[in-house]
Amino acid sequence: MLSGPRLLIPVLSVVAMGAWGMSIAAGSTYTFDAGIHRLALSAHVLAMVLAFGAVIVVDWVGFLWLIGKRGLHDTSRLESAAAPLIWMGLVGLLLTGAFIRPDITNPATQLKMCCVLGLMLNGISLIPAMRTLHALPGGTMFRDVAANLRARLLVALVLSQGFWWTAIVIGFANSMSRR
Numbered sequence: 001m002l003s004g005p006r007l008l009i010p011v012l013s014v015v016a017m018g019a020w021g022m023s024i025a026a027g028s029t030y031t032f033d034a035g036i037h038r039l040a041l042s043a044h045v046l047a048m049v050l051a052f053g054a055v056i057v058v059d060w061v062g063f064l065w066l067i068g069k070r071g072l073h074d075t076s077r078l079e080s081a082a083a084p085l086i087w088m089g090l091v092g093l094l095l096t097g098a099f100i101r102p103d104i105t106n107p108a109t110q111l112k113m114c115c116v117l118g119l120m121l122n123g124i125s126l127i128p129a130m131r132t133l134h135a136l137p138g139g140t141m142f143r144d145v146a147a148n149l150r151a152r153l154l155v156a157l158v159l160s161q162g163f164w165w166t167a168i169v170i171g172f173a174n175s176m177s178r179r
C-alpha cells in the first residue's frame with residue numbers, strides 16, 4: 001500500500017525526478033514570446049515566495065526547537081500546516097520554469113537545477129523522520145531525541161537551507177546577467 005513509507009518515499013522521489021526532468025526538458029525546448037516569458041517569470045518569483053516563505057518559517061521554528069526555545073508540538077504542527085504550501089510553491093516553480101527557457105549549458109544553471117532536485121529529494125526523504133517526530137510527546141526537547149534522528153534532522157536543515165539559497169542566488173544572478 002502507498003501509505004507505507006517503504007513504498008511512499010521511492011514513489012514520491014520518482015515523481016519528483018520526473019516532474020523536474022520534464023520541466024527542464026520543456027523549458028529548454030520551447031520558446032515563448034516576450035509577454036508570456038515576463039508573465040511566467042513573475043509567477044516564478046511568486047511561487048518562490050510561497051514555497052520559500054513557508055520553508056523559512058518551518059526551518060526557523062525547527063531551529064528554535066533545536067536550541068530549546070520551542071516545544072516539539074509547535075514545530076510539528078507548523079510543519080504539517082506548511083507542507084502543502086511548500087509543495088504547491090514547488091509545483092509552481094517547476095511549471096513556470098518550463099516557460100522561461102533555462103540555459104542548461106550554463107554551469108551555474110546546472111548547479112541551480114541540481115539544488116532544485118536536491119531540495120525536493122531532501123524534503124521527501126524527511127517524511128519518515130517527521131512521522132517519528134509527530135509520534136513523540138508534545139513536550140519532547142531536541143536533546144531527548146535519539147542521537148541518529150538528531151543528526152538526521154541537523155543534516156536535513158543544513159541541506160534545505162543550502163539548496164534553497166543556492167537556487168535563489170543563482171536564479172537572481174542569471175536574471176541580472178541576461179538583462
Ligand code: HEM
Nearest residue numbers: 023024027093094097100101102116167168171172174175
Ligand atoms: C526551488 C526551485 C527554484 C527556485 C528557488 C528558483 C528561483 C529563481 C529566482 C529567484 C529567479 C530570479 C527571478 C527574477 O529575477 O525575477 C529565477 C529565475 C529563473 N528560473 Fe528559477 N527557481 C527554481 C526553479 C526553476 C526551474 C525548475 C526552472 C526551469 C526548469 C527555472 C528556470 C529559471 C529561469 C529560466 C530563470 C530566469 C533567469 C535565467 O535566465 O536563467 N527555475 N529562479
